[in-house]
Amino acid sequence: MAARGQVADASVPPGAEAAPETAKYNDAIKKYASGGEWAKAVVLIDKMREINLSPSIEAYGDTITALRRGLEFDRADALLADMYDACMPADLFAKYAAADPSDASSTQTQCVFALENDGSSTQTQRVFALLLCMRTDQLEPDVDTYRAVMGMCTKDRLWHLSLLLLEHMRLRGVQPGKFIYNEICTVLDMEGKHDLAEIVYERSLGEGVFEPWIEDDNKVDLHSFTLNTARAAVRSALTDMLRQPSGRPFHDPAAPMHIITGVGRRSEEGVAVIKPAILDMLNVELQIPAEPAILDMLNVELQIPAEVQKHNPGCVEIQPQHLQAWARARLAAVGATTDPRLMALALRLEPQEPPQADAPAAAAAPAKRGRKPRAKAAAPPAPE
Secondary structure (H helix, E strand, O other), X not given: XXXXXXXXXXXXXXXXXXXXXXXXXXXXXXXXHHXXXXXXXXXXXXXHHHOOOOOOHHHHHHHHHHHHHOOOHHHHHHHHHHHHHHHOOOOHHHHHHOOEOOEOOOHHHHHHHHHHOOOOOOHHHHHHHHHHXXXXXXXXXXXXXXXXXXXXXXXXXXXXXXXHHHHHHHHOOOXXXXXXXXXXXXXXXXXXXXXXXXXXXXXXXXXXXXXXXXXXXXXXXXXXXXXXXXXXXXXXXXXXXXXXXXXXXXXXXXXXEEEEOOOOOOOHHHOOOHHHHHHHHHHHHOOOOOOHHHHHHHOOOOOOOOEEOOOOOOEEEEXXXXXXXXXXXXXXXXXXXXXXXXXXXXXXXXXXOOOOOOOOOOOOOOOOOOOOOOOOOOOOOOOO
């Protein structure tokens, strides 16, 4: 298994190395994705699938991130489904409890190896060995069991395994709750997988786990959120402002966005946690992926200015002009798009030309013969 903080290749058993050809493909996919060339990354993933090679979850994750930053949201959702199809082992528990990657056929051997805890097995192997032992006793994991395993994945920052466990629950009809989604959003956010955290959070919205919009589409209530899920929720609200999904509410950039963070009354020692983190994320973290020339042309900043409402210290407000500047820069960074929703939004957000001053008065008519024409008065300066 990978060391703490490192990403294991979930397409191979623990302790094994990816074949050289597979590793070469995965490295190329990640290189293209990190450079924003999502189309080339997708082609290589399709090629690997055609020749029966397994792309790594990290390669899939980087490509999904590139797609979402390129505003290709539907493609990103489809690629996530393909990732689960390609990377989900036939037996998730047996794979991660395996004592020897070359011999993962004996459940009893795996249980004995992992539970002996002689220092040669990892914590992950021991936990999954326990799940195997439960199954041999005809005990299937329930939601509480998954909660415990998810907590272990968060502690060890095993984000790829968290994603597989979430899908494993879905396939077995176990409904994730707030705890499960909070844990996955936490580990993804800690590992910098912000776009994957958004997708997981958006799935929770579809299942009715979280309902952040209150009163109208201009208020996002984060009172019941953990810090990392709150960050994913705000990112998702901004993304949906561009995407305009048909299945859930989204914000209109013509109106201020209000983010209700609270003032920390429910936090330890009454110290606010979410409000300063959201302000910091909006003002500092949210870098707009655009070239300086485009930024100069649009005259926008790299951050989204946000402030605490004067009449409500537990509410963060983003003014429409800042939302629109951010949206214009995101659209300009991508360039041409064929998505009708994005095209319509781009038209709405086009800066309006200032009113032009009236044209100078027509030249005076020629004077009569024998008389000099009267000098024309200078036109007043155009308004600034």
